[in-house]
Amino acid sequence: MTQILDIFRRNLLKKLIALVAAFFMWVFVMADQDPEIEGVYNVPLTISNAPYEFIALYEDKTVQIETRAPRSNFAKYDANAFRVYANLENLSEGEYQITPQVVMPQGFELIETLPAVINIKLDPLIERQMPLDLITAGAVAQDAIVNTIEKSMDTVTVVGPKSFVEKVVKVYGTVNLSSNTSSFETQIPMNAVDDKNNIVPRVRVVPSVITVSVDIESGLKKRIVPIIPELSVADGWELTKVTVEPAQMEIVGTESAVNSIVTLKTVPFTVQTGQRTFKSTLQVIVPEGVSVKNDMVTVSAEIVRKAVVTERTNN
DSSP states (O other), rough: OOOHHHHHHHHHHHHHHHHHHHHHHHHHHHHSSSSEEEEEEEEEEESSSSSSEEEEOOOOOOEEEEEEEEEEHHHHGGGGGEEEEOOOTTTSSSEEEOOOEEEOOTTTTEEEESSEEEEEEEEEEEEOOOOOOOEEEEEOTHHHHHHEEEOOOOOEEEEEEEHHHOOOOOOEEEEEOTTSSSSSSEEEEOEEEOTSSOOTTTTTEEEEEEEEEEEEEOEEEEEEEEOOOOOOOTTTEEEEEEEEEESSEEEOOHHHHHHTTEEHHHBOOOOOTOOEEEEEEEEBBOOOTOSSSEEEEEEEEEEEEOOOOOOOOOO
């Protein structure tokens, strides 16, 4: 044991100097073989501590992080080893600029993030009751007519961020009638649209699908009948050169209903006194049991004063 200690103590200073030199040489070699370099990762952004019943709206879905680390670290880790999150703790409704927080493996140094801040809007989740409209597409067979279209419900619920739900002006579904000859039942999806008829994103309609029942009657009769305009004027005036465009209209319906109709009339309309000419679009009254492709016609007329007739007496 004493001999071992003597060997260790002999030339102790030289041995310490050699040990330190070896250490620095190892550091130099490692630095040369595994130098620090810079690299970039694209990491998905996650939201942390979002307030209850709020939704975070943001455009930047990924954050680019620039890091510095020994070369070997970049070979060892990919983007999945990093986490970038925005902490929304204790925030309420409004718009914020949040500095992203980065969690990295040991040995990495963060240089910068792009973007440096995340623009986030906290929007409350709301729901809104809205009436449901039905739109028809296509037409039934030529010898068929649609009697009724019934939907399983009249209102639906629109759910989503407040700023998006408020853009919804209409909820509708489309019923395809193309070439159908008999009654049918179908399920149609709901669409929530804005004032330009564009689908509003980030909202959902509850329920998203409804049931529609279409009652179609086939084997119908057709007939062309004239249109009679129902116009009137004030006392002392009369209408001349009255025309209707189109002058006739095709009606479609059950045989008994079609046979009972000789003419179609427009809704009554009183022409204002003082007009010399009249031209307007008027609706045609369509009796129950028949249908027409278009129930609007253009009516034109001239308005003249009635001639005054005087009686002569012989003295």
